[in-house]
Amino acid sequence: MEKLLIFIGMAGATFLTRYTLIAALGQQEPPSRLRRWLRYVPPAILAAIVVPAALTPQGHLELGPHVWAMVVGAAFAGRTRSALWTILGGMAAFHLLRLLGVQ
Amino acid sequence: MADESYALAIAEYERGRGNHRYFLGANVGVYLAWGTSGLVGALLGTTIPDPTRYGLDLVFPLGFLGLLTTFLENRSGVIVALASGGLALLGALLLPGKWNIIVAGLLGSGLGLLLEEVKAAWKNS
Numbered sequence: 001m002e003k004l005l006i007f008i009g010m011a012g013a014t015f016l017t018r019y020t021l022i023a024a025l026g027q028q029e030p031p032s033r034l035r036r037w038l039r040y041v042p043p044a045i046l047a048a049i050v051v052p053a054a055l056t057p058q059g060h061l062e063l064g065p066h067v068w069a070m071v072v073g074a075a076f077a078g079r080t081r082s083a084l085w086t087i088l089g090g091m092a093a094f095h096l097l098r099l100l101g102v103q
Numbered sequence: 104m105a106d107e108s109y110a111l112a113i114a115e116y117e118r119g120r121g122n123h124r125y126f127l128g129a130n131v132g133v134y135l136a137w138g139t140s141g142l143v144g145a146l147l148g149t150t151i152p153d154p155t156r157y158g159l160d161l162v163f164p165l166g167f168l169g170l171l172t173t174f175l176e177n178r179s180g181v182i183v184a185l186a187s188g189g190l191a192l193l194g195a196l197l198l199p200g201k202w203n204i205i206v207a208g209l210l211g212s213g214l215g216l217l218l219e220e221v222k223a224a225w226k227n228s
Contacts, residue, residue, distance in 0.1 A: 033216070036216055036219060037212060037213070037215070037216040038212075039215075040179070040180075040183050040211070040212035040213075040214075040215030040216060041208065041212045042110065042113055042114070042117075042170075042174050043171060043174035043175065043180045043183045043184045043187070043211075043212075043215075044183050044184070044186075044187040044207065044208045044209075044210075044211030044212040044215065045187070045204065045208040045212075046110065046167045046168075046170060046171040046174065046184070047171060047183070047184035047185070047187040047188035047191065047207075047211065048187045048188060048190070048191035048203065048204045048207035048208045048211065049163075049164060049167050049191070049204055050164050050167050050168045050171060050188065051188035051189070051191050051192050052191050052192050052194075052195035052203060052204075053160070053161070053163075053164035054164065055192055055195075056192065056195045056196065057155070057160065059195070060196070061196065065158070066158075066161060069158065069161055069165070070161075070164065070165070070168065073165045073168050073169070074168060076169070077168050077169045077171070077172045078172055080169075081169070081172055081173065082169055083111065083165075083166045083167075083169030083170050084166075084169070085169070086165050086166065086168050086169030087162055087165040087166050087169065090161060090165040090168070091158060091161065091162065091165065094158040094161055095157075095158065098158070
């Protein structure tokens with residue numbers, strides 16, 4: 001029962017954080033400066049997720065298979081522009097390296 | 104709306120192909136996959152002792168890497184990504200939790216706007 005309440009509460013919280021901005025700004029064109037700033041948010045956030053995931057998979061700096069998998073993934077990303085091929089290429093590289101004994 | 108479907112849809116918009124149907128499709132796809140894999144995970148999750156051994160923690164970063172290229176078509180996008188990635192790496196070593204992503208994302212995107220304003224001011228002077 002308590003877990004159910006937590007689920008409902010979190011559903012409300014996650015809905016409100018998304019909906020309030022849309023409700024506030026969705027009706028009219030957002031101000032020009034805000035719009036120009038928002039265009040830089042995707043590359044900034046995506047890079048902020050990707051770089052630490054490659055270089056600090058356990059919270060500290062390490063040059064392991066994660067890095068090389070990401071490098072191979074970046075090559076796939078550049079060639080195919082496809083998230084799916086990037087995942088497949090990077091995962092293939094990761095498992096190949098594990099098979100070869102790279103830790 | 105989930106991070107992944109939002110990123111997918113916004114990348115389509117950036118390529119000039121985005122529309123609300125694609126956005127809805129991405130969201131429905133994520134919700135279906137989320138629900139079913141949540142169920143599978145609840146039933147079988149304990150049989151996989153350490154998911155990181157199979158590199159499963161790499162799947163989402165790789166997917167985001169695939170989407171990132173869409174935003175690197177112009178020079179300011181590249182500068183923003185490099186600055187934000189560097190800051191996030193530094194933050195990963197210094198900040199607790201995932202705060203590095205928020206901080207680097209805000210500073211990196213702010214830098215993009217700043218560069219744009221400086222460039223515009225330079226042109227007008």
